[in-house]
Amino acid sequence: MAAKLQLFSKVGKTRIVPVGFKIGLIFLILIMLSNFATNFISLQLTQRQIIRLNNQIMVDQLKELYNNASNQYQIYAYSKNKDDSLASMRRMAVAGFSNPNSVALGVSKSGDIQFIATQNEKLFWSRFVDLEALKELNSNLENGIKEGSILFRTLDGEFFGVYKYQSDWDYYLIRAELRSDINTNIRQVFYWSAIIIMVLTFAFLFIGYAILHKEFKSLHRFTNDLYEMQKSKQMGLIDISKAPNDDITYMATSFNSLSASVNSLLHTFQKFVSKDVVAKAYTEQGVLLEGRQQELAILFSDIRSFTYRTETLGNDIIDLLNVHYNRVIHKVHENAGVVGSIIGDAILAIYGTLDSDMSKSYNAIRAAWDITHVTASLREEMIVRRHEIEKSRKLIESEEKVFQAVLIDVGVGIDGGTVFYGNIGSNEHMANTVIGDNVNSASRLEGLTRIYHLPVIVSEYIKHEVEKESNRYKFYEIDTVLVKGKTEGKKIYFPLDINDATEEMKAAWENFEEGLQAYYKGDWKSARSFIKNSNLEVGQVFLERMGSKAAPEGWSGIWTMTTK
Numbered sequence: 001m002a003a004k005l006q007l008f009s010k011v012g013k014t015r016i017v018p019v020g021f022k023i024g025l026i027f028l029i030l031i032m033l034s035n036f037a038t039n040f041i042s043l044q045l046t047q048r049q050i051i052r053l054n055n056q057i058m059v060d061q062l063k064e065l066y067n068n069a070s071n072q073y074q075i076y077a078y079s080k081n082k083d084d085s086l087a088s089m090r091r092m093a094v095a096g097f098s099n100p101n102s103v104a105l106g107v108s109k110s111g112d113i114q115f116i117a118t119q120n121e122k123l124f125w126s127r128f129v130d131l132e133a134l135k136e137l138n139s140n141l142e143n144g145i146k147e148g149s150i151l152f153r154t155l156d157g158e159f160f161g162v163y164k165y166q167s168d169w170d171y172y173l174i175r176a177e178l179r180s181d182i183n184t185n186i187r188q189v190f191y192w193s194a195i196i197i198m199v200l201t202f203a204f205l206f207i208g209y210a211i212l213h214k215e216f217k218s219l220h221r222f223t224n225d226l227y228e229m230q231k232s233k234q235m236g237l238i239d240i241s242k243a244p245n246d247d248i249t250y251m252a253t254s255f256n257s258l259s260a261s262v263n264s265l266l267h268t269f270q271k272f273v274s275k276d277v278v279a280k281a282y283t284e285q286g287v288l289l290e291g292r293q294q295e296l297a298i299l300f301s302d303i304r305s306f307t308y309r310t311e312t313l314g315n316d317i318i319d320l321l322n323v324h325y326n327r328v329i330h331k332v333h334e335n336a337g338v339v340g341s342i343i344g345d346a347i348l349a350i351y352g353t354l355d356s357d358m359s360k361s362y363n364a365i366r367a368a369w370d371i372t373h374v375t376a377s378l379r380e381e382m383i384v385r386r387h388e389i390e391k392s393r394k395l396i397e398s399e400e401k402v403f404q405a406v407l408i409d410v411g412v413g414i415d416g417g418t419v420f421y422g423n424i425g426s427n428e429h430m431a432n433t434v435i436g437d438n439v440n441s442a443s444r445l446e447g448l449t450r451i452y453h454l455p456v457i458v459s460e461y462i463k464h465e466v467e468k469e470s471n472r473y474k475f476y477e478i479d480t481v482l483v484k485g486k487t488e489g490k491k492i493y494f495p496l497d498i499n500d501a502t503e504e505m506k507a508a509w510e511n512f513e514e515g516l517q518a519y520y521k522g523d524w525k526s527a528r529s530f531i532k533n534s535n536l537e538v539g540q541v542f543l544e545r546m547g548s549k550a551a552p553e554g555w556s557g558i559w560t561m562t563t564k
Contacts, residue, residue, distance in 0.1 A: 031201050038197075054177055055149070058162050061096040062175040065104060066164050068092045073168035086115045093117035093175070101178035103159065108171040109138055123156055130154070137172055141165055150174060296352040297360040297416035297462065298434065299337065300442040301328065301371055303345035304409045304450060312405035320406055321345070327374040335367035340434050348442075350434055353421065361416055361465035365458065365473055365495050368412040372455040379407045413445025415459040444483050445492060448561075452478055453537040454494050463493050474498055476509045477516060478538065482560045489558035494538075508534045515539070522551035 072085035079085075086106075093104035094117050103123055106114035111128040128134050130152035140148065147164035161176025225238045237259060238252040303309070303324070310317045325342065332339055332349045336356035340348040349367065352360035386403055389395065395403060419436030438461075445457045463475045473495040480489045496509060515530030524546045531539040545559070 054182060055162060057096075057098075058175040058177070061093070061104075062162050062164055062173060064096070065089065065093050065173055065175065066166060069106075069166050069173060070168055090115060090117040094119060099177055099181040101156070101181050103174075103176050103178075105174040105176070106166075106169065106171045107134070107137075107174060109134075109141075114169065114171050125154065128152070137163065150176065152176070292420070292422060293418050294352065294421045295360075295417065296350055296419055296421060296434065296438075297364040297414060297465075298340075298419070298439050298442040299332075299349040299351065299364045299368060299412060299414050300439075300446045301347050301349070301368070301410050301412045302446050304411060306345040309405040309408065312401050320408065324375065324378065324408060327378065328371050331367055331370035331374060335363045335370065337363060337367055340432070346443075346446075348434070348439070350421065352416075359465050359469055361414070361458075361462040362470055364414045364416070365456070365462065365466060368414060368456045368458075368495075369497055371410060371412060375408060375410050379409070382406050410455070411446050411449030412456045413442045413447070413449060413458070414456070414462050415439075415441040415445060416461045416465065441483075441490075448481070448492060452541055454478070456495060458493050458495055460491050460493065463495075466495070472498055474501070474506070474509075476513055479516070480520070480558050482558050489556075508536050512536050512539055515542070519546070520557035522555045522557075524549070524551050 069089055072088055075088075076082055076085040089106075090104075097119055101120050101123060102118065103120075104117040105128070106116075107128045108114055111131070111134050113125055113128055116123070116125065133150060133152035137150070140146075148162070149160070150163045151158070151160045153159075156178065158179045159176040160179055161174055163172050163174045165171075166173050225236070237256045240249055240252050240256070309320070313320060325347065328347060329339055332347075335351075336354045336358075337349045337351045338353055340350045342348075349364070351364040351367075356363055358366075382403065386395065415438045417436070417438040419434050419438055421434045423432055438459075441459060445459060449455060449457050457478065458475070466473055467475070475493040475495055478492045478494050480491050482489045494509075496505070511530050511534035515527045515532075515534065518524070518530060519527035519542060528543060528546060531542050
C-alpha cells in the first residue's frame with residue numbers, strides 16, 4: 001500500500017504542498033486582506049447606517065410624541081393644567097430614549113424652550129441658542145414645510161435629529177441625539193465587528209471549497225428565488241425539483257408551505273377589510289388603532305321588505321344576498337369606494353379614502369345608480385326565468401311567493417361631511433369603522449326612499465359638491481323634513497341622471513318642483529294642481545299629505561317625521 005502524502009512531504013528534492021493547504025492559505029490571505037479593507041470601509045459606512053437607523057427611530061418616536069402632544073393639548077384645553085400635560089409629554093418622550101444624551105424639545109418660533117425631556121440632568125436649556133437653525137425652521141414653516149431633519153449646536157455639543165411643527169401648542173417638537181453618543185456607538189460596533197469577523201474567518205477557514213460549493217448550490221438557487229419574490233413583492237414557491245434530500249431542502253419545503261398559507265390568509269384578509277386598510281397595512285407593515293376626522297361621503301343601501309323575504313326564503317336568503325352583494329360591492333369598488341360594513345340586508349360604503357379623478361360625492365351618486373341598475377337587472381333575470389317556466393306550466397302558490405321574494409329592490413341614501421374614520425377596538429381585535437352624524441343621516445335618507453318611493457335620495461352637501469364639477473346630475477328638491485331626534489329641517493334631493501332622463505321625465509320633475517314651491521308657500525291648491533300634473537309616484541305622497549285641505553295655520557313648509 002502506498003504511503004499517505006504528509007504535509008510538506010518531499011518527492012525527491014521537491015517539497016509537496018497539498019492542494020487543500022494552498023487553497024486554505026490563499027483563502028486566509030484573501031480573507032485577511034478583505035477584512036482589513038472592509039473594516040476600514042465599514043467604519044465609514046456604519047456611521048451613515050447608524051445615523052440612518054437612528055433617524056428612523058427618531059421619526060417613529062417623534063410621531064408618537066406628536067400624537068401624544070395633540071392628545072395632551074385636548075386634555076389641557078379641558079383641565080387648564082398645562083404643567084400636567086407637559087409632564088406627561090416628558091414621560092412619554094423619555095420612555096423611548098436609548099442614549100444618555102437623547103433629548104426631546106418643544107421650541108417656540110421665538111426660540112423659547114417650552115419643555116425639554118432628557119435623562120441627563122445637565123442638559124437643561126431655557127433658550128434655543130442655534131439661531132441659524134431656528135431661522136431655518138421658521139423659514140420652512142412660512143413655506144409650508146412643517147417637518148424634516150435638523151442639525152443644531154449647543155454648549156454641550158452638536159445634535160442631529162428630526163422635527164415637526166405642532167400647531168395646537170404652536171411650537172416645534174424636536175427629537176435629537178448628541179453626535180458624540182453616536183460616534184461612541186459606532187466605535188463599539190466597529191470593534192465588535194472586527195472581533196466577530198476574525199473569529200468567523202478562522203472558524204470556517206478549513207471548510208473545503210468543493211464541499212461548500214456542492215452543499216450550498218441548492219441554497220444559492222433558493223436564495224435567487226427568494227430575491228425574485230422580494231423584487232416582485234409577492235409570495236411564491238421555491239423550485240425544489242432538483243434539490244438534494246437535506247435540511248436546506250426541508251427548509252425550502254417548509255417555506256413553500258408557509259408561503260401558501262400566507263397567500264391564503266392575505267387573500268382572506270382582503271375580503272374582510274376595505275381596500276384602503278389593505279393598502280395601508282402593506283405600506284406600513286401593520287395596522288394600528290388610530291383614526292382621524294375626514295371629509296367623506298357615506299352611502300347607505302338597504303333591501304326593502306327584507307323581513308318578508310327572509311320569512312319566505314328561509315336559509316335561501318343567504319344565497320340571494322350573496323348574488324346581490326357580489327354585484328353591489330363590485331360597483332362600490334368600481335367607483336372608488338370602500339365597503340365600510342355589511343349589516344344583514346344593508347351595506348355602508350365610504351367615498352373619499354381612495355384616489356380618484358372625481359369627487360367623493362360624484363362617485364357615491366354614480367355608485368348609487370349603478371347599484372339600482374344591477375338590482376333591476378337581477379329582477380329582470382328572475383322575470384325571464386319565470387317566463388321560461390310558464391311556457392310549460394303555471395307557478396303554484398308557494399312558487400309565486402318565492403318569485404315575489406327574490407324580486408329585491410333597494411333604496412340608497414347619501415350624505416357627506418366630517419366624520420371619524422379609522423380603527424377601533426383593541427390590539428387583540430379591531431374593526432375599521434366610520435362614526436359621525438352624517439353616517440346616521442345617510443341611513444335616515446335611505447329610510448326616506450321608502451316613504452317618497454324614490455331609488456336614491458341625497459343631502460344638500462352632496463348636491464353642492466357635485467354641482468361644482470359636473471352637470472350630469474340634475475338635483476330636484478323633494479322636501480324639507482325634520483327627522484326624529486333633530487331640531488332643524490333639512491332639504492333632501494333626488495339626483496336625476498341626465499344621460500338616462502327623457503324630456504317627458506324632465507318635464508314631470510319641473511312640474512313637481514313648481515308644485516313643491518307652492519306647497520312650501522302654503523298655496524296647497526296650486527301645489528295639488530302642479531304635483532298631480534307631474535304624474536310622479538313621489539307626488540302621490542304630497543297629494544295624500546295635503547288631501548283636499550288648505551295649509552294649516554303657521555305652516556313652515558317643514559314636514560316632521562315621527563319615525564327614523
